Amino acid sequence: MGIRPEFAEHLEKNGFSMPPEWGPHAGCLVSWPCKEDTWCGYFGEAKKAYSDTVRAISQFEPVIVLSDPSTVKEAQERVGESAHILEVPLDDAWIRDNGPIFVTSQNEDTSIVHFGFNGWGGRFPPFDRDAKVPEVLSEMMGLRRYVAPMVLEGGAICVDGEGTLLTTESCLLNPNRNPGLSRKDIEDVLTSYLGVRKVLWLKQGIYKSMIDGHIDGVAAFVRPSTVVLASTDDEHDPNCEVMRTNKALLETMTDARGRSMEIVDFPMPRRRDVDGNRIAPCYTNFYVAKGGVVAPTFGDENDKVALDILRGLFPDYEVVGVRSEFIGVGGGEIHCITQQVPKAADCALGLILGQ
Secondary structure: OOOOOHHHHHHHHOOOEOOOOOOOEEEEEEEOOOOHHHHOOOHHHHHHHHHHHHHHHHOOOOEEEEEOHHHHHHHHHHHHHHOEEEEOOOOOOOHHHHOOEEEEOOOOOEEEEEEEOOHHHHOOOOOHHHHOHHHHHHHHHOOOEEEEEEEOOHHHOEEOOOOEEEEEHHHHOOOOOOOOOOHHHHHHHHHHHHOOOEEEEEOOOOOOOOOOOOHHHOEEEEEOOEEEEEEOOOOOOOHHHHHHHHHHHHHOOEOOOOOEOEEEEEEOOOOOEEOOEEOOOOOOOOEEEOOEEEEEEOOOOOHHHHHHHHHHHOOOOEEEEEEOHHHHOOOOOOHHHEEEEEHHHHHHHHHHHOO
């Protein structure tokens, strides 16, 4: 199968690893919506939420908006001077899942890991242009690209920057992603290409998620050995049992350095459905920028609770809420539509920005 070819060994030998999301940033990538069918009749509302998110993040760091050629003019009009528009052929607007995963070395070199992308298990074709985005960006940024031998969406994993990766069985072990790979095979790829030493598996993401339950819908590292975990006491919500199971599992786990997990309960917004899909996955789907946290809100009574928890976890950051329920119609929230570029890629990002 070749899960540890020469270039994976090169990554390991040179100390490349995926930095944590709260590490220093050069900027943020966002893809502009171009596929109206994704939004179930709420295309305009979704685009407003995207532009609000871009403007919020741009308060803290540069934002590069990838736009399909068919939407460049609209993207420029909607985000104005708050972002740089980059023309890239796209199928959809979820850069976290189909975009590059940046890894950095001990001497601050930066490379791109390019995982396969199959439209969330083949559910949402076409996806061939989205699958090429990491290759396109590696050429534009002048960064070396490593092609990993498995399908993986970026929203399906999170790391602590100290060797630990958190994910869900419901997504990574789903046969619609990598039917020929065992759990051990998948762990070998993740350790080889992302520089992690230990993979922690929660059972499931959001109940009946259209993308099989990404980790960013239920949990996130906020610092080493500390995880915010979605929770609800609503016995009528099937997510109640899902989240209790995940918490029970996490309580038994230790990270790559042998530390027990500190678990911060994070409330979920009330259950709301559009066309059978929950449109407010949870508050764990936030983006950590340079000096700021941009978090989803839903006009829900738990909005303030969630933002206050984030302020306590990130005391030196400004926490900003952005109404995001209409992003959720498409299957994700703020974390799903963003991808951080590490500070070590400053010069590479400058090639895109013309600096």
